[in-house]
Amino acid sequence: xxxxxxxQRRNEAxxxxxxxxxxxxxxxxxxxxxxxxxxxxxxxxxxxxxxLCPGSANERxxxxxxxxxxxxxxxxxxxxALQVGDRLLISEPRNHFPLEAGAQRSILLGGxxxxxxxxxxxxxxxxxxxxxxxxxxxxxxxxxxFLDRLDHKTLAGRVCLHLDDGPDEQKLMLxxxxxxxxxxxxxxxxGPGGFMDWVLGEARLAGWSEEQLHREYFAAPVRAxxxxxxxxxxxxxxxxxxxxxxxxxxxIDVLNEHGIEVPVSCEQGVCGTCLxxxxxxxxxxxxxxxxxxxRAANDCFTPCCSRSRSPLxxxxx
Ligand code: FES
Numbered sequence: 001x002x003x004x005x006x007x008q009r010r011n012e013a014x015x016x017x018x019x020x021x022x023x024x025x026x027x028x029x030x031x032x033x034x035x036x037x038x039x040x041x042x043x044x045x046x047x048x049x050x051x052l053c054p055g056s057a058n059e060r061x062x063x064x065x066x067x068x069x070x071x072x073x074x075x076x077x078x079x080x081a082l083q084v085g086d087r088l089l090i091s092e093p094r095n096h097f098p099l100e101a102g103a104q105r106s107i108l109l110g111g112x113x114x115x116x117x118x119x120x121x122x123x124x125x126x127x128x129x130x131x132x133x134x135x136x137x138x139x140x141x142x143x144x145x146f147l148d149r150l151d152h153k154t155l156a157g158r159v160c161l162h163l164d165d166g167p168d169e170q171k172l173m174l175x176x177x178x179x180x181x182x183x184x185x186x187x188x189x190x191g192p193g194g195f196m197d198w199v200l201g202e203a204r205l206a207g208w209s210e211e212q213l214h215r216e217y218f219a220a221p222v223r224a225x226x227x228x229x230x231x232x233x234x235x236x237x238x239x240x241x242x243x244x245x246x247x248x249x250x251x252i253d254v255l256n257e258h259g260i261e262v263p264v265s266c267e268q269g270v271c272g273t274c275l276x277x278x279x280x281x282x283x284x285x286x287x288x289x290x291x292x293x294x295r296a297a298n299d300c301f302t303p304c305c306s307r308s309r310s311p312l313x314x315x316x317x
Pocket of ligand 1: 263264265266267269270271272273274275287289302303304305
């Protein structure tokens with residue numbers, strides 16, 4: 001854990017602020033690659049994940065960009081209440097959304113605040129003189145963040161802006177943006193759940209393989225309320241204690257009740273912090289973290305939100 005101080009805050013666009021974080025003792029912060037995020041421990045007790053913005057390459061500061069979402073679970077409201085001089089704890093950067101080494105071409109698609117990791121990627125690809133296009137969609141021009149960096153000459157000709165309230169000819173035509181399936185091309189998407197599901201769904205339909213699709217969810221996609229949830233049992237290791245997980249409780253709730261601690265962060269299946277190995281049984285995966293391939297293997301799951309399809313799940317705890 002690193003103790004940081006908010007050293008600057010800046011309005012980037014309507015509803016979006018960036019926060020510069022520097023170590024309280026002034027020491028350099030750990031290096032990170034584009035796509036990385038940090039956990040931010042907020043004064044209200046919530047822990048939230050935020051991608052590191054472009055401009056974080058400077059080793060003495062991190063930048064996060066946060067969209068104020070008053071109807072969310074309170075993370076963004078707590079961040080927007082931060083003032084210069086406030087102190088926080090953050091984790092070291094983790095990267096579940098790295099650029100694919102060896103890609104011949106990269107197509108980056110960001111919706112709203114999802115631009116933050118993608119802009120860092122675009123800047124690195126440009127610095128390495130690699131082939132890419134960045135598509136950035138927002139509801140209106142006033143909601144476009146980091147315009148100074150998007151306008152920078154290093155990205156010239158490689159950024160396409162798409163505004164929901166703009167003329168039809170500038171709207172994102174996904175089949176044109178992706179082009180024909182090509183083995184050397186990789187697609188990266190980050191933004192609201194509906195936007196991501198649309199991009200990934202269309203790409204799969206067009207024949208892009210899972211290995212070519214890279215995504216980072218900020219929040220769990222909205223699930224219809226599942227009235228079918230049933231109780232199931234978990235066993236702690238092969239031959240260990242067996243506990244019931246009732247409908248309405250999570251595996252994490254039950255583990256905590258019995259004094260078994262599994263580290264958690266987002267508690268909504270986004271960050272992978274709670275990932276736990278499954279020795280036996282079939283998880284009902286409800287996360288946005290694992291790939292389809294990883295889910296199909298059924299050898300791990302996220303106990304903060306996932307449940308079980310089999311009556312018993314044996315966990316490697
Ligand atoms: S705590 Fe984030 S996926 Fe479970």
